[in-house]
Amino acid sequence: MLKGINFLVMKELKDYFSSPLVYVLASLFSGIMGLIFYNYLISSNEITNLSIIDTILLPTFGAMNFLLMFIVPLLTMGQFSEEKKNQTLDLIMMSNLKPSAVIVGKFLSTFIVVFFLVALTFIFPIILGLSGFSDWGLVFTNYLAIYLSVMAYISVGLFASTLTENQIISVVVTFCILFALLLLVNMAQVTDNYIVGLIIQYFSIGFHHAHFSRGQLVSFNFIYYFSFVGFFFFLTHKSVEARRW
Amino acid sequence: MSSIAIELDQVVKEYPGRLALKGISFQVKKGRIHGFLGPNGAGKSTTMKIITGLLRANSGNVSIIEGERIGFLPENPPLYMNMKVEGYLQYVKNLYSLDKDHGGDSLEVIMKKCGLLDVKERLIRNLSKGYKQRVGIASTLVHNPEIIILDEPTVGLDPKAILEIRDLIKELSRNHTILLSTHQLYEANLLCEDITIINKGEILTTGEVSQIREKISGGQRLYVEVEGARSEILEKMVQELPIELRDQVLGDISSFKVLSKEAHDIRSRLSSFLAKEGCIVLSLKEETMDLEGIFKEVTFGVQDAQGN
Structure with a gap:
């Protein structure tokens, strides 16, 4: 199992880094993030620990999270749909690899790619550190939240890409699921029923993300x-297995 | 060599709202090229996917000879377009040898067999369809399988490529059991020793080509041209002699096909009958049945029932 996962991860990583998609997305991501960070930095006129957190760090991480919600589905969109279209999924399914190993392999390889993508922004807190910022715990929890959210986005993206042979449909379905989850927070705020509101809130990614961003x-x-990732693993597994019927 | 490599027993496959396989049974003998014939949509691909385990049957049994691996080439070869030929074959080999090495020919030998040595450094996306098909066939060989299943391996190729692929399949049949699906009767006739004919999810006939030929043609098939035949004469002939008529064209010179229902030679009785009725037999030609004929014969009843 581990050998199989390792084999697949290496193969997927090779695929990722030999296709232009990753480089296009990386330049887009780092370009936009750099611009956002620069703008927040310039517009913050008072440099204290508190103002750095409220006017630079948190908005930057918020923007990063939002941007990743677009970028991760673009990475996952082809994972299963392309393999289905080229029939190569059958090739893998005929080997001794279990579907779960295939899913874990694709999950890990995408996560590794996004890890390096996000790591491009590690320079932001370092720049802030040079001007005396020292709340590294908060930086850590924010990055942790980003990576956890990325895991959630990948699991949704992989599931959506098992549903279709068309990458565009796959990416749109991922957006739909992710934005629906995002909007749950707003929905929770408008409901009169406190319990229902609370339940809806707990389902939303944003609600859980918020704790981390406050440290x-x-x-x-x-x-x-x-459990979010596990649930979508389960759905993905079912969806891949359903091909046999 | 008479042992059974693949055996299907009453396999039923139902897609939502459509019964794709209505309980099919047949055997593929070890070491043979087995042709799997049928029109498009007959259930060939479904059957093959069930044998390889990619699809599950709703009921029925598929037994594969103990411990044998299967190399499967679907209708569209499963290729990663951005890999090089050698890299792709290496990938497939590694994928199938994660647990243990299955031995067999080295990649170099396989590429040589399939005529891929010249293109081994090229990207698969840039290859012609014929070469892609060869890469697909090569990929079924890398884990040294006993059984190779090819789903319409020559569809859409140019004539030269078709010939080459056929030679390759013949070459492979020396060491492998091959199940080959096709809707080209001519091709099956050339390549296969055994055939199974499937239509609308039902097996119409299965067995050795020569046996089926015998069984179906029954006695003889004659192509007859006569002068002065009228339809009454032909009707009378059908009543008096143990024959069936096909493809009648009536005119000054009439022609028709005669299918004898008995095994013995009917030519003398036929010609003397026609002479008695005052017709002149211009030609009387015996036809041996090729697969095309067999196919027409076994699908004839089915199509009749559907009123085609």
């Missing part, structure tokens, strides 16, 4: 993210 590590948030 809190709360156990139920971890549980939320891991």
Whole structure:
């Protein structure tokens, strides 16, 4: 199993880095993030720890999270849909690899790619550090939240790409699911029923993300993210298995 | 060599709202080229996918000879367009040998067999369809399978490529059991020792080509040209002799095909009958049946029932 996952991860990484998509997305991502960070930095006229957090760091991370919601589906869109279209999924399914190993392999390789994508922004806190910023715990929890959210986005993206042979449909379905989850926060705010509001809120990624961005590590948030990823793993697995019927 | 490599027993496959396979049974003998014939949409690909385990049957049994691996080439070869030929074959080999090495020919030998040595450094996306097909066939060989299943391997290729692929399949049949689907009867006739004919999810006939030929043609098939035949005479002939008539063209010179229902030679009885009725037999030619004939014969009843 591990050997198989390792084999697939290496193959997928090779695929990722030999296609132009990753480079286009990386330049787009780092370009936009750099611009956003620069703008926040310039517009913040008072440099204190508090003002850096409120006017630079949090808005930058918010923008990053939002941007990744677009970029991750673009990375995952072809993962299963292309393999289905080229029939290469059958090739893999005929080997001894289990569908779960295939899903984990694709998940990990995409995560590694996004890890390096996000790592391009590690320079932002370093720049802030040069001007005396020192709240590294907050930086850590924010990055943790970004990576956990990325895991959630990848799991949704992989699921959507098993549904179709068309990459565009796959990416649109991913957007739909992710934005629906994003909008749950707003929905929770307008409902009169407190309990229903609370439940809806707990389903939303944004609600759980918020704790991290304020520097809190709360156990139920971890549980939320891991069960979220697990749930979409399950759906993806079912969807891949359904091909046999 | 008479042992069974693949055996299907009453396999049923139902897609939502459509019964694709209505309980099919046949055997593929070890070491043979088995042709799987049928019109498009007959259920050939479905059957092949069930044998390879890519699809599950709703009921029925598929048994594959103990421990044998299967190399499967679907209708569209499963290729990664941005890989090079050698890299792709290496990838497939690694993919299938994660647990253990299955031995067999080295990639170099396989590429040589399939005529790929010249293109091994080229990207698959830039190859012609014929070469892509060869890469597909090569990829079924890398894990040294006993059984090779090819789904319409020559469809859409140019005549030269078709010839080359056919030679390759013949070459492979020395060491492998091959199940080959096609809707080209001519091709099956050239390549296969055994055939199974499928139509609308039902097996129409299965067995050795020569046996099927015998069974179906029954006695003889004659092509007859006569002068002065009238339809009454022909009707009378059908009543008096154990024959069926096909493809009648009546005129000054009439022609028709005669299918004898009995095994013995009917030519003398036929010509003396016609002479008695005052017709002049211009030609009397015996036809041996090729697969085309067999196919027409076995699908004839089916099409009749549907009123085509």
